[in-house]
Amino acid sequence: MFYYILKKEFRLIFRDIHALLVLFLMPAAFILIMSLALKNSYSNTLEVPLKVALTAPETPEINLFLKELSHNAYFEVTLVSKSSLKKLLFEEKYDFALHLDENYKEKINKNDKTFTIQIYSKPDTNKEYLSILKHSIVEVISKNIMKDYFIASKKDASLLGKLDSTVVNTYVYKNNKQETTPTSVQQSVPAWLIFSMFFILIPISNTFVNEKNFGTLARIRSINVSVFPLLTGKILPYFIINQIQVVLMLLMGIFLVPLVGGDALIIQGNYFLIFFVTSCVSIAAICFALFIANISKTTEEATSIGGVINIIFAALGGIMVPKFIMPEFMQQISAYSPMSWGLESLLELFVRGGNFSDISVYLLYLLLFAAVFLLLSYILLKKGRN
Numbered sequence: 197m198f199y200y201i202l203k204k205e206f207r208l209i210f211r212d213i214h215a216l217l218v219l220f221l222m223p224a225a226f227i228l229i230m231s232l233a234l235k236n237s238y239s240n241t242l243e244v245p246l247k248v249a250l251t252a253p254e255t256p257e258i259n260l261f262l263k264e265l266s267h268n269a270y271f272e273v274t275l276v277s278k279s280s281l282k283k284l285l286f287e288e289k290y291d292f293a294l295h296l297d298e299n300y301k302e303k304i305n306k307n308d309k310t311f312t313i314q315i316y317s318k319p320d321t322n323k324e325y326l327s328i329l330k331h332s333i334v335e336v337i338s339k340n341i342m343k344d345y346f347i348a349s350k351k352d353a354s355l356l357g358k359l360d361s362t363v364v365n366t367y368v369y370k371n372n373k374q375e376t377t378p379t380s381v382q383q384s385v386p387a388w389l390i391f392s393m394f395f396i397l398i399p400i401s402n403t404f405v406n407e408k409n410f411g412t413l414a415r416i417r418s419i420n421v422s423v424f425p426l427l428t429g430k431i432l433p434y435f436i437i438n439q440i441q442v443v444l445m446l447l448m449g450i451f452l453v454p455l456v457g458g459d460a461l462i463i464q465g466n467y468f469l470i471f472f473v474t475s476c477v478s479i480a481a482i483c484f485a486l487f488i489a490n491i492s493k494t495t496e497e498a499t500s501i502g503g504v505i506n507i508i509f510a511a512l513g514g515i516m517v518p519k520f521i522m523p524e525f526m527q528q529i530s531a532y533s534p535m536s537w538g539l540e541s542l543l544e545l546f547v548r549g550g551n552f553s554d555i556s557v558y559l560l561y562l563l564l565f566a567a568v569f570l571l572l573s574y575i576l577l578k579k580g581r582n
Contacts, residue, residue: 215399223392234380379459386542397485401498404489438478465545
């Protein structure tokens with residue numbers, strides 16, 4: 197009998213073409229879009245440097261300042277004659293306009309209280325880029341002033357120009373064998389994969405609610421089939437669909453994302469642990485979907501309720517916005533989202549080189565989440581049968 201229940205489920209799944217397209221095309225589109233959109237957030241350069249218009253007279257000191265500031269990979273600095281700020285920013289499309297006095301070093305050395313370096317930008321300018329420009333300006337001026345001091349003191353000033361290269365960052369991984377550079381694709385692939393796995397709710401609710409309304413479940417119960425085989429028959433086919441999603445999305449991150457200009461997904465973690473994590477996420481998503489389908493009277497009601505809750509889970513769980521961008525109180529709230537548990541587990545494996553002990557708590561939360569909603573689904577089905 198269990199064989200025929202499974203056969204029925206697979207037939208219903210493959211008849212629901214629209215739901216299958218959502219499960220596979222939606223995460224594929226999000227992975228491509230977000231991997232490219234967040235690429236600069238994980239890089240120390242910009243593919244298109246920010247344009248800075250420097251309004252100042254052309255002197256040796258100003259040319260040296262322009263040359264030093266242009267070494268920053270974030271900015272492309274151009275010396276321009278005095279012009280309307282609105283024209284520079286809105287017509288000529290400069291990101292920043294910067295005004296600097298030709299005798300700026302003299303004013304700094306004399307501690308001139310009226311001295312300012314004025315930056316102009318559009319109201320929607322990224323505050324992080326503005327902060328980087330400010331720090332870069334201060335760094336260049338400080339280095340030039342120190343160089344003058346060294347020369348006046350007859351000391352070797354050549355080291356000042358090489359200071360940047362002496363500061364080296366090294367990533368520290370939990371697994372010493374892991375040597376990967378964090379990229380946007382390592383965030384986007386697991387994030388949108390988990391998001392799409394929870395949308396298994398759409399085909400489950402479509403089939404389950406229709407079976408309730410058409411009397412299919414009642415006819416199956418009439419031949420003394422217990423509730424447990426019914427639930428298992430629902431879980432197993434959709435579990436397989438979720439694992440197909442996992443394989444296809446990982447392959448997409450490895451092979452397709454680099455073809456459109458993104459970084460390739462590098463997986464050096466334990467493949468068994470990755471499968472174990474995605475299995476726990478899948479079971480949690482399916483059990484939650486079964487509960488929503490049980491309490492809903494129509495497919496529209498199920499997809500509306502479940503869809504809204506899934507989007508809230510995603511917004512809180514670091515799927516739509518990476519956690520490191522969130523304020524501290526939001527990061528604390530995100531710990532209560534099941535999508536966050538799955539995402540943190542995969543990031544531990546993909547990015548930080550973690551092992552089972554690092555993700556065991558998240559897996560326990562996912563399995564407890566699944567057990568609660570499976571129990572509720574069982575009770576609701578049992579109650580309906582009686």
